[in-house]
Amino acid sequence: MSGEALLELAAVGVTYGHGATAVEALRGVDLALRAGEVTLLLGPSGSGKTTLLQVMGCMLRPSSGAVRLHGQSLAGRSLEELTRLRLRHFGFVFQHYNLFPTLKAWENVGIALDLKAVPREDIEAEATRLLAQLGIGELAGRFPSELSGGQKQRVAIARALAGAPRILLADEPTAALDGRTGQEVVRVMQALAHQRDCALLIVSHDPRVEEFADRVLHLEDGRLARRSRAEDAPCA
């Protein structure tokens, strides 16, 4: 575990709307995601978790503060530049898997590999290898509709790992799963993050996820209110 800061947020604020109707979704958030570290972000509905995820995933530009990726500021980057950064550095796992229903499991992973310009002749083998790593290699030829919730989420994780990104962002990855399956999925993600020296951020309501996190952050009213397990050093 190298512990290098891959993504840093400094005094990040996001405000929706203007004037009297303005809503502050995030206020002065300082946060760093480090290689090989699993961070759990907890918080009630409306606390700003989704907004924070959007900012960290380079989908939303903050109203104030700074975001740095591998030490480079993202200020002034165009939407298409941010898209390219997402493609190169991030893997996403979504609450509802967001698999392409018309594609088989390996093809879902293959799309991410195609986007990352993996040579076409290598795509099938690489996708199958990733699925095997997630323990579902034998399901590579199945469509999402033929998979259980846990299996779908494993396909989604395999897709997120395609192209070996260093930062994994997971939005409520256990919300659509039963307790045991959810824990299995998070255990797999934790193991992969440690093994690949990735920074993994899990946004969740689920307190059972806490046992897999290296540190736990609480977001309330747009502020990082409390830190537990490990001290998080705000970025300078």
Add this chain to the structure above:
Amino acid sequence: MRRPAPVLLPGTSLLAWRNLSHDRTRLIATLVGIAFSVVLMGAQFALLIGFARTASTLVNHADADLWVVPLGTTNADIAGRMPLRRRYEALSVPGVASVDEYMVQFAFWRKPDGGSESVIITGFPLASGRGGPWAMAAGSPADLHVADGVIIDRLYRDKLGVHELGQVVEINSQRARVVGFTDGIRTFTQSPFVFTTHARAQRYTRFPEDQTTYLLVKLAPGADIGEVRHALAERLPWVEVLGRDEFARRAQRYWLITTGAGAALLLAAALGLVVGIVIVGQTLYASTLDRLAEYATLRAIGADRGYLNRVIIKQAALSAALGFGIGILATGLLVLHSRSGNVAMALPLWSVLLLAALTLFMCLAGALVSIRRLTRIDPTMVFQ
């Protein structure tokens, strides 16, 4: 056991194909719509080309290098008149190898069992055979040596009340005997051509013996067509000298443009194009809306706009290819069927290629609405 290699690897082509094929009902609706447009456009094109060919069929088949026509002639079917002596004047022009008189005049055909029809009497000199019937199905032009002999097309046998060779009818109250049938010589005016000798044509139409309607000029080998044409025009008063293609185009323009027939056909073809754009646009847009979450996911995981656009464009192109295949097959069957009917339809290769290009344009135009929608897609919706 290793799976066989997939035909399509993950990418925009696979997504496009699966998006299309996954929803069979919508795919069928799309293809039916495109095929309908192709048939509509194709049938109008085939009619237009068929009509154009029919409108100039006499000119195209008369085997003349130059046509000498009365001043003001707009087409070959409606002719003025000129003195027959112009033939000898034309023969004296250097570079002219032969000149044949040619008669085209409307007349009334009385059917054997009563009733009458308008016909176009076409008279040519038997000696040269130039301007005579082609595509003989029964009998031959030489059979016109028989007294009162005429040749008609078998497409018009019922219309003219003729069922077999040798039947006797009346043309402008004069006796005529059917001695031959051609196959597929259609007429734009729906007054069938009746081929006979030049002298007999004069008689049937009560035309003065010293008059004719056209002269068909063949050039001597090596003669310059432009020079001969110029010399003929200078030598012969009150006539025009036209090249074959020029006269054919003039006839086509007259029948297709001045009568409005061409505009009507082109308008119907344009409607087919519009219908196709609307159908493809609607179905593709509905499909895009259904899959917005998938497109947002693609954007979220790093696909640029070009990648999304390629999926849509490939969907449109695939739809175009499949719909065109079905449509052109149906149009081809229509054209084949028309060969046994009075309606002229023709679909040469260039028109098939034009139709394919129009179908692709139609589908891509239909895809624009979807592409426009995708430019506004927000990847953050994947977290909502």
